[in-house]
Amino acid sequence: MSNTEEHKYTIAIDGPSSTGKSTLAKKLANALSYTYVDTGAMYRAVTLYALENGIDVNDSEAVAAILDDITLSFSGAGTKSLVMLNGEIVEKRIRTLEVSNAVSEIATIPEVRRKLVAQQQRLGAQGGIVMDGRDIGTVVFPDADLKFFLKADEDTRLTRRYEELSERDESISLKQVLDNLRHRDHIDSTREDSPLRQADDAIVIDNSFLSIDEQLSYILEIIYQLKSIDSLSQA
DSSP states (O other): OOTTOOOOOEEEEEOSTTSSHHHHHHHHHHHHTOEEEEHHHHHHHHHHHHHHTTOOTTOHHHHHHHGGGOOEEEESOGGGOEEEETTEEOTTGGGSHHHHHHHHHHHTOHHHHHHHHHHHHHHTTTSOEEEEESSIIIIIOTTOSEEEEEEOOHHHHHHHHHHHHHTTOTTOOHHHHHHHHHHHHHHHHHOSSSOOOOOTTOEEEEOTTOOHHHHHHHHHHHHHHHHHHHHHHHO
């Protein structure tokens, strides 16, 4: 690598639902002019396809059978990155409570994980990428240049999720959202295939009382320090 070439990092951001992973990852990708990949949206898109085609999300064989009918891609980048299902933008449709209630079941299916992990690894092979999910630093990119694990207390996560969902459906109750949050936590952390787990070398950020801008500034400072170290090592 010549001194004029800048190494583009692979950055993994993991954590439970409603810890603000996607919002932070999008802003970070924008700040760095990197590609952003929302892996959670990919699993949601598969879930949406299954639900809209009458597939039982608990029937792993039936779900596996439809995977060849699904093509996923992204339109735009950074905060404007939108997931596309078979060429159609489905960003709003994948954010419903119905999809949220079923996505963790879909994510436990090994065939689904193999298909999406392989695609995620292709997307990030050249670096210059920010990817968020639940197994990015442990399975998708175990050798990522930087790994962050976000967490927040349950009350904070509940408030965030309720505000997000109630904007789309005013009939949603706080209890429904809490039940969904706890259900997803249980499924994500106990599934056999690639469970939610903090990577040993991940930097943990408890953002219960941190704004997105505070989190972004903290991460950018770490990245700038790493770039300085890389520059010195190449000198």
